Amino acid sequence: xxxxxxxxxxxxxxxxxxxxxxxxxxxxxxxxxxxxxxxxxxxxxxxxxxxxxxxxxxxxxxxxxxxxxxxxxxxxxxxxxxxxxxxxxxxxxxxxxxxxxxxxxxxxxxxxxxxxxxxxxxxxxxxxxxxxxxxxxxxxxxxxxxxxxxxxxxxxxxxxxxxxxxxxxxxxxxxxxxxxxxxxxxxxxxxxxxxxxxxxxxxxxxxxxxxxxxxxxxxxxxxxxxxxxxx
Ligand code: CO
Numbered sequence: 001x002x003x004x005x006x007x008x009x010x011x012x013x014x015x016x017x018x019x020x021x022x023x024x025x026x027x028x029x030x031x032x033x034x035x036x037x038x039x040x041x042x043x044x045x046x047x048x049x050x051x052x053x054x055x056x057x058x059x060x061x062x063x064x065x066x067x068x069x070x071x072x073x074x075x076x077x078x079x080x081x082x083x084x085x086x087x088x089x090x091x092x093x094x095x096x097x098x099x100x101x102x103x104x105x106x107x108x109x110x111x112x113x114x115x116x117x118x119x120x121x122x123x124x125x126x127x128x129x130x131x132x133x134x135x136x137x138x139x140x141x142x143x144x145x146x147x148x149x150x151x152x153x154x155x156x157x158x159x160x161x162x163x164x165x166x167x168x169x170x171x172x173x174x175x176x177x178x179x180x181x182x183x184x185x186x187x188x189x190x191x192x193x194x195x196x197x198x199x200x201x202x203x204x205x206x207x208x209x210x211x212x213x214x215x216x217x218x219x220x221x222x223x224x225x226x227x228x229x230x231x
Contacts, residue, residue: 034060037083040095041067045182066102069153081162096150097180103146125152132212150177151207154192158200
């Protein structure tokens with residue numbers, strides 16, 4: 001049986017969990033109380049539980065190609081609604097990752113198949129910020145688009161009826177934007193954490209500016225350092 005190693009690994013894992021925490025699975029079988037919801041990329045290198053050190057029962061997860069959140073995606077909206085309204089999670093984390101294949105395809109107009117229609121949303125984001133994106137060195141554009149795709153995901157979660165209604169009734173729940181380095185295993189906070197409707201648009205503008213400002217300042221000081229006059 002080709003998948004025997006997975007099933008035998010599972011047996012060992014279940015036994016060791018039960019050994020370390022007797023009653024772990026019995027407790028979880030009654031109900032789940034996750035404090036976190038994760039909206040991430042399907043990429044096999046970005047497993048929500050492992051990179052955050054969370055156990056079964058601690059994070060409610062939705063993943064899709066390139067961690068896109070759009071207003072009409074009933075799959076994402078349904079999971080977010082269940083997490084916020086029923087499970088009462090305290091944090092919704094939209095997490096992207098550097099070097100994302102879906103974002104790369106969007107940036108470079110690479111045809112990959114059916115998903116072209118899905119990542120068209122990222123091309124809309126790319127085109128919305130085309131002026132500042134094209135002003136950056138070519139090698140920096142992918143990671144910057146990965147970051148602003150997360151920021152747009154946070155914006156769209158925050159503007160969903162789910163979050164708008166939750167905040168209107170005074171529920172304490174924060175939406176965050178993070179990005180993960182598959183090359184070093186480190187998570188970075190994109191500093192767009194939203195606790196209320198009023199914060200959404202100013203925080204969105206500030207987060208987009210912060211991403212571009214960081215790169216633009218870096219590039220202008222590098223240009224000064226390299227100019228013959230500075231030597
Ligand atoms: Co990805």
